[in-house]
Amino acid sequence: xxxxxxxxxxxxxxxxxxxxxxxxxxxxxxxxxxxxxxxxxxxxxxxxxxxxxxxxxxxxxxxxxxxxxxxxxxxxxxxxxxxxxxxxxxxxxxxxxxxxxxxxxxxxxxxxxxxxxxxxxxxxxxxxxxxxxxxxxxxxxxxxxxxxxxxxxxxxxxxxxxxxxxxxxxxxxxxxxxxxxxxxxxxxxxxxxxxxxxxxxxxxxxxxxxxxxxxxxxxxxxxxxxxxxxxxxxxxxxxxxxxxxxxxxxxxxxxxxxxxxxxxxxxxxxxxxxxxxxxxxxxxxxxxxxxxxxxxxxxxxxxxx
Amino acid sequence: xxxxxxxxxxxxxxxxxxxxxxxxxxxxxxxxxxxxxxxxxxxxxxxxxxxxxxxxxxxxxxxxxxxxxxxxxxxxxxxxxxxxxxxxxxxxxxxxxxxxxxxxxxxxxxxxxxxxxxxxxxxxxxxxxxxxxxxxxxxxxxxxxxxxxxxxxxxxxxxxxxxxxxxxxxxxxxxxxxxxxxxxxxxxxxxxxxxxxxxxxxxxxxxxxxxxxxxxxxxxxxxxxxxxxxxxxxxxxxxxxxxxxxxxxxxxxxxxxxxxxxxxxxxxxxxxxxxxxxxxxxxxxxxxxxxxxxxxxxxxxxxxx
DNA sequence: GAGATCTTATAGGTCATGCCTTGGGTTTCA
DNA sequence: TGAAACCCAAGGCATGACCTATAAGATCTC
Numbered sequence: 001x002x003x004x005x006x007x008x009x010x011x012x013x014x015x016x017x018x019x020x021x022x023x024x025x026x027x028x029x030x031x032x033x034x035x036x037x038x039x040x041x042x043x044x045x046x047x048x049x050x051x052x053x054x055x056x057x058x059x060x061x062x063x064x065x066x067x068x069x070x071x072x073x074x075x076x077x078x079x080x081x082x083x084x085x086x087x088x089x090x091x092x093x094x095x096x097x098x099x100x101x102x103x104x105x106x107x108x109x110x111x112x113x114x115x116x117x118x119x120x121x122x123x124x125x126x127x128x129x130x131x132x133x134x135x136x137x138x139x140x141x142x143x144x145x146x147x148x149x150x151x152x153x154x155x156x157x158x159x160x161x162x163x164x165x166x167x168x169x170x171x172x173x174x175x176x177x178x179x180x181x182x183x184x185x186x187x188x189x190x191x192x193x194x195x196x197x198x199x200x201x202x203x204x205x206x207x208x209x210x211x212x213x214x215x216x217x218x219x220x221x222x223x224x225x226x227x228x229x230x231x232x233x234x235x236x237x238x239x240x241x242x243x244x245x246x247x248x249x250x251x252x253x254x255x256x257x258x259x260x261x262x263x264x265x266x267x268x269x270x271x272x273x274x275x276x277x278x279x280x281x282x283x284x285x286x287x288x289x290x291x292x293x294x295x296x297x298x299x300x301x302x303x304x305x
Numbered sequence: 306x307x308x309x310x311x312x313x314x315x316x317x318x319x320x321x322x323x324x325x326x327x328x329x330x331x332x333x334x335x336x337x338x339x340x341x342x343x344x345x346x347x348x349x350x351x352x353x354x355x356x357x358x359x360x361x362x363x364x365x366x367x368x369x370x371x372x373x374x375x376x377x378x379x380x381x382x383x384x385x386x387x388x389x390x391x392x393x394x395x396x397x398x399x400x401x402x403x404x405x406x407x408x409x410x411x412x413x414x415x416x417x418x419x420x421x422x423x424x425x426x427x428x429x430x431x432x433x434x435x436x437x438x439x440x441x442x443x444x445x446x447x448x449x450x451x452x453x454x455x456x457x458x459x460x461x462x463x464x465x466x467x468x469x470x471x472x473x474x475x476x477x478x479x480x481x482x483x484x485x486x487x488x489x490x491x492x493x494x495x496x497x498x499x500x501x502x503x504x505x506x507x508x509x510x511x512x513x514x515x516x517x518x519x520x521x522x523x524x525x526x527x528x529x530x531x532x533x534x535x536x537x538x539x540x541x542x543x544x545x546x547x548x549x550x551x552x553x554x555x556x557x558x559x560x561x562x563x564x565x566x567x568x569x570x571x572x573x574x575x576x577x578x579x580x581x582x583x584x585x586x587x588x589x590x591x592x593x594x595x596x597x598x599x600x601x602x603x604x605x606x607x608x609x610x
Numbered sequence: 611g612a613g614a615t616c617t618t619a620t621a622g623g624t625c626a627t628g629c630c631t632t633g634g635g636t637t638t639c640a
Numbered sequence: 641t642g643a644a645a646c647c648c649a650a651g652g653c654a655t656g657a658c659c660t661a662t663a664a665g666a667t668c669t670c
Contacts, residue, residue, distance in 0.1 A: 038619095053665060056445075064388065080349070333630090339648070359637055359638055
């Protein structure tokens with residue numbers, strides 16, 4: 001079997017016209033190079049050098065082989081270089097999981113952070129909601145993610161909470177914002193909720209269901225929409241009220257629902273954001289980078305833990 | 306140190322998404338492939354796969370590495386293929402030594418023989434005279450040669466005579482061709498000799514010197530020229546006579562000196578042509594081919610031995 | 611020519627590596 | 641929950657890489 005080692009020795013011998021000089025350049029003893037050349041000749045079935053007392057002389061076969069050998073070693077160099085560049089974030093792709101509403105906290109800003117520091121990289125933020133992200137993690141498609149607890153099946157995962165954010169009630173009616181909203185009042189409200197928010201495994205939904213469970217009622221979902229922005233816009237138009245994380249409210253209300261405001265629930269409820277990855281995994285540099293940046297971003301808006 | 310084996314295993318694992326399947330394809334046990342991947346990851350300093358219970362999932366670094374790995378292996382394939390083609394004479398260069406006048410016997414025809422059988426090869430016929438060829442052999446620049454004995458320093462060389470050719474006297478004067486030329490008559494003649502022919506080591510010169518030595522005279526070299534053709538042309542013009550191998554005479558006289566003829570020496574003298582190569586050398590297929598073809602060519606004109 | 615020098619080949623020994631088999635742990639699927 | 645698939649770990653064997661020391665061949669010099 002042909003090996004890179006053989007080719008390296010071959011090239012050194014070719015250039016020096018001497019196995020001894022080649023060995024010296026490569027830092028080996030002379031018999032080692034001799035052995036490599038001999039094994040290469042054997043595996044090719046053709047002599048590559050004529051031994052002529054003072055040094056070696058390449059045969060025409062060696063002349064033919066040389067450029068190919070150089071190409072092989074150059075390709076190896078390029079391969080290693082490409083990996084090195086990926087390691088130092090000069091290029092390559094960084095893939096990171098992130099549940100739906102998290103992009104409001106860290107989405108575009110996180111991508112910007114990465115691209116500012118490492119202009120050459122590609123960034124992929126994967127996942128519309130926590131469930132998908134969890135599946136991607138389990139399947140190994142992504143290495144780590146920012147996710148909303150507590151809905152994660154913690155078996156097999158390592159979860160590091162980094163921030164929590166209060167869930168607030170938003171409405172265009174100032175009267176409904178005068179005092180914190182109790183479970184009872186919430187159960188009577190007409191709500192617009194982003195669809196993703198109401199998926200069975202979603203953390204916000206669990207929190208609210210738990211809260212409403214005490215009143216013996218189900219939440220009155222009047223409208224279901226796809227994403228938070230739409231929900232907020234509808235609140236701004238006065239069609240319904242909603243419950244969203246406070247960070248999202250602060251960010252979206254001025255822009256999408258200028259006439260609306262927010263108020264806490266009573267008792268206060270929280271979404272917790274956490275970094276999650278497979279248990280026992282050793283994280284790649286890229287993953288650690290994303291974790292750090294995402295954590296910083298989210299802690300600017302939500303409360304650090 | 307990175308190895309081709311690692312890259313092979315890496316690609317197989319990448320394509321199958323499974324070390325077991327990769328091992329099966331490569332004909333190894335699964336732990337062997339696992340070990341190769343691990344060592345590759347270690348040498349690169351980056352994980353290439355995430356182990357996720359059922360199979361392995363490539364990381365983005367693996368995505369980056371893959372095309373480079375394929376390029377490396379392709380280059381190796383090409384290198385081996387190029388050598389294979391040279392071995393089977395589909396391409397490459399064949400270098401063969403040949404002393405000056407030998408090209409009259411086998412030069413163009415020999416090249417034609419090779420090119421007819423193996424259209425892709427390059428042919429290099431090296432050497433203007435035997436001395437140069439001998440030096441090239443000693444230095445390893447050429448592997449084997451067709452050469453004129455007896456002037457070869459036989460130490461270190463293996464010499465196989467293949468043909469001999471009579472030395473004949475050529476002249477435009479029919480009177481001088483009526484009977485074989487004796488040493489005495491030769492010593493009185495005014496001769497044109499190709500320069501190479503009169504070099505101190507040349508076989509023809511030695512033969513003639515030996516012959517003339519008996520008469521106690523030196524040869525009368527009236528004109529010295531570079532090559533045989535010029536000498537023959539001068540003979541054709543009647544400026545002088547010459548002594549050349551009979552094969553050369555038969556080939557050149559009709560073309561270059563239509564009015565001239567030839568006659569034997571008395572006693573007859575001979576040049577011997579032989580295949581020569583370094584003693585103990587194992588000849589490459591290309592050298593063997595050239596030896597066979599050159600021998601056949603020269604034996605068509607000179608007398609086989 | 612004879613000796614000094616340079617170079618390659620060989621021999622023998624050590625150590626690392628590749629590969630295998632066996633066994634254990636984890637995930638997935640029925 | 642059991643079975644199957646798959647990966648990792650450990651131990652053992654064989655091969656290969658590398659070394660030192662030495663022999664053998666070729667070249668150069670005096």
